[in-house]
Amino acid sequence: MVQLELLTSLLLFILLLLFLLFIKTCFTYAIKSNKSSSPPTKLPISYPLIGSNLTLVANMERSNQWIIKLLQNTTATHNGTNILDQSLGYPQLITTNPLNVQHILKTQFYIYPKGDIFRDGLSSFLGSGIFNADGEKWKFQRQISSHAFNTKSLRKFVETAVEVELHNRLLPLLSMTTTQKSVLDLQDILQRFAFDNICKSAFGFDPNYLSPSFPQPETEFAVAFEAATLLSTMRFGSIFRWIWKLKRALDIGSEKQLRIAVLFQAGPRICLGKAMAFLQMKGVVAGVMRQFRVVPAENGFEPVFVAYLTPKMKGGFPVRIEERGGE
Structure with missing residues (x-):
């Protein structure tokens, strides 16, 4: 029984190492591809589990320039709005459509909270202050x-x-x-x-x-x-x-x-x-x-x-x- 548990643990450890090696290999390839390729003309490839994160992370230092080029080159087919796949199936919407911007930031502001991912990522830095709060907490601090x-x-x-x-x-x-x-x-x-x-x-x-x-x-x-x-x-x-x-x-x-x-x-x-x-x-x-x-x-x-x-x-x-x- 003990041997079986050790074998299982070892197998999971090996699988984790292989998965991390796969991620590193794909990430290295994505960086090289982005350095040598022309501006994006279509949505990046979405992989199982990791979504489009390889391309997004590879372009992180110039993310605004990359996103602007992507939107410019896909406006005719996507009407100024794209959805990028994050890891584990989380979608990320980027848009230059004025109607969408008005809908999200003004007319229907209250149904678009910052969300757990944003609050989680900034919790150590901003705590629960106005820049990192939603709902009633945000309204109270705003007042x-x-x-x-x-x-x-x-x-x-x-x-x-x-x-x-x-x-x-x-x-x-x-x-x-x-x-x-x-x-x-x-x-x-x-x-x-x-x-x-x-x-x-x-x-x-x-x-x-x-x-x-x-x-x-x-x-x-x-x-x-x-x-x-x-x-x-x-x-x-x-x-x-x-x-x-x-x-x-x-x-x-x-x-x-x-x-x-x-x-x-x-x-x-x-x-x-x-x-x-x-x-x-x-x-x-x-x-x-x-x-x-x-x-x-x-x-x-x-x-x-x-x-x-x-x-x-x-x-x-x-x-x-x-x-x-x-x-």
């Missing part, structure tokens, strides 16, 4: 955030924080850049600007992530936030959800890094709304463009969009800053 954002005191505080960050840090930094005739990563600088303002407004402290001079500092909080964002995004790249869950249970690899990075989990988070982002954007544009000209450092620069939880350009945005002078 709180709407009330908080509409208070005059908060709006005034945000305006003051943006003004101080702009004149005490961002503008002096850009002025120094023109003097030194150096290249800076504008994406990194603006992320630091936004991070300082969000922390001051939402958490009540200034991380000093943007400095008025070089080199720019590294703060534990900002580094942890960036790492948590990337590692949480990687969960959605797993062919099977149980892979990252097993790594979390064993506290190894990317899941161990994520556990270490998430050091600011403190209950539900309140979204301050898009108006705060617009306020920052208007302040930066008005303050910077009045005094400086922003010029791409590379001729013919074409940004590549990277789809993390916080979207960004791959490799940053290198620019040169020039004084406007007497214009």
Whole structure:
């Protein structure tokens, strides 16, 4: 009896190894095929159990570009809407049809929750806050955030924080850049600007992530936030959800890094709304463009969009800053 159990366990272990080897072989082939092939003209092949995940994972670093090309090349036959097979039969819908977008995001919003897969993948990072909640929890937090954002005191505080960050840090930094005739990563600088303002407004402290001079500092909080964002995004790249869950249970690899990075989990988070982002954007544009000209450092620069939880350009945005002078 004991021998039979050992034999069964050994057989299951061998089958698991063979299955993982098969996945690795197919994944390697998918990557090579995607590097050498033309833009997608039809839906990717769907395999048993793993669906179309081989192609999706192989194109993860350029997923937006790949999906856009797929939609462009299949619009005539699929009316701007495709369904991709995820592992274990989970469907993923992608669409550019305006009627579908309106149906999902507006007219029938309440019947399209984020769902278990999304909430599961972001639970370590976002907890049960407004960005990761459904139903009544989401509605309750939405009401709180709407009330908080509409208070005059908060709006005034945000305006003051943006003004101080702009004149005490961002503008002096850009002025120094023109003097030194150096290249800076504008994406990194603006992320630091936004991070300082969000922390001051939402958490009540200034991380000093943007400095008025070089080199720019590294703060534990900002580094942890960036790492948590990337590692949480990687969960959605797993062919099977149980892979990252097993790594979390064993506290190894990317899941161990994520556990270490998430050091600011403190209950539900309140979204301050898009108006705060617009306020920052208007302040930066008005303050910077009045005094400086922003010029791409590379001729013919074409940004590549990277789809993390916080979207960004791959490799940053290198620019040169020039004084406007007497214009």
